[in-house]
Amino acid sequence: MKALFTGIVLLLGSVATVSAQDYYLPVSSTSKAAVASLHRASELYSNIHFKEGKVELDKALAEDPNFFMAHVYAVQYAPKADRPELIDKALAIDATNFNEAEKIMREWIGKWKADSTAKAGESMNALIAAYPKTPQALEWASLHAFYTDKNLDGALDYAQKLAVISPEYAPNYNILGYLYMEKKETEKAKAAFEQYIKLAPKEANAYDSMGEFYLINKDYAKSAELYDKAAAMGLADAKERADKARAMIK
Template sequence: DLDWLREGLADMFITNFSRSKQLNVLSRQQLYHLIERGGHSQTDTIRLDDALEIARKTRAEVIALGSYVRLGEKIRIDVQLHSAQNGQPLASESIVADQPQDILAQVDLLSFKLAAHMGAAPEVEESRTKLDGLMTINLEAYRYYSLAVEKAQALHNEEAIALLEKAVALDPQFAMAYGRIGYAYAVTGTHAERSKPYLEKAFLLSNHLTEKDRLYITAWYSIAHLDYPAAIAPLRKIINQYPLEAEAYFRMGYLLRGERQHEEAVRVLKQGLVIDPEDKDIYNALGLIYLDINRYDEAIAAHQRYVELAPKEPNAHDSLGMSYQCARALPRGHHGIQPGARAQPAIWHRCLPPW
């Protein structure tokens, strides 16, 4: 079953291109969100017109579109590079893997060729570190990892962790799989203690990580230890070195809020919106920070935008209702909560007068 390669191949190329200091590459998570906002699922075929729209929103310069086909045991992979400005073809390359186990090595070769077409041929040091050295030599382990990332993006943490455990069982040297388990426990989950052994294992295998992944894992490890200033430092480096990483802006904004550095948090989140003007999570975070510093009109505006971007999410309506409540300006007929949704009493209480 090679259906997972629809997302898995994209992840492989993103990892490879990210090694070059001359390229800024959209992360798989950002790409997933942009495709979803365009009304597509991850299993849909993305046409050039759709890709051009994504490129316009992210100010990308080059688009890579590809396909694969299985012919017996062989797998052929074709990739075309297009100008993001007008869609004109820039280059195309293809490879044939004689068997599925050869895919990782062949994707390495194809990535180097494509990077050269983009004027980013790898330096000698970069070319020595291949995908199977950065991630895994085991294609089945990579399959579990790719499926786990998909589950994690949908916030299905338990399923993601189960798949990642299978990945590290097949390849005990799979550093990023350990890192992702730690992330699921400590960052998107609430089990910081459980995360620590996995993040420590990822550190021990840091020679199998890209520089960006090392920085992320450093931040996650600090979050697991509740050392938020230490977590902010690597996120700041990610923003400086990889400015398209919307996740870093969002995470850093929340951490700065926790450290009561509200003005810097606002500045960082606004930078994130320059990168991704439709990031609903950043608008929610921005609105909450404005509430903290009593800038109610701006909080309402941010949460109104959150509702516009995510009209079916109960939390969006909760956030907007909370902003109105804090501003003592709850509009008639708007209670901020959709049917079936539950507000968080502790959060609402701080906005109510002490009667």
């Protein structure tokens, strides 16, 4: 399943896998529990566990109601109709002690408040310039380029750079797979989805995405097989997609 960012890393450093802590942009919250919940929410959202991710995000905000980056997540993943209220809550937080990442994201959601169709490219470029070795900066830039700005080339560039600096970060290969499919680069798309499965064999979404790849490429039997696996792993709506694929087998 294509990852949904419903508000929706120029990296010359080491290609070694970064630690979980080093993956994320800095935050000003002093609540360790809130930060830990936000990090869990981020991982869940990235693997398309939206319901579970929202639970963790709510925990983060319960621990620290003024946790600005948690509010940023809420804004970015919210349905469009809910976004204005959430933006207002985020912008109401005292920005006196914000770090540079928070200042950039505050400016960005301020642009969204003024214009719901505003492009994110300028803000994401500023984020990467400020944090050139922080993978999350590239992930957000890639997602916004893909979903907010409809800039496939920019999204692909960011995702490729993220794969260099954080090669073990599985969800990035899901985005890469869809980007390559959009650009009709079939073999690269297949390789990206295979890497997602390799790195995240217990994630139902990895098999669901591969099922979609085979569906688009008209291998309906293989598509149904992968959708069935995703359904068996708990992705309920994959069963409907499996049935659709089977119905297309001649």
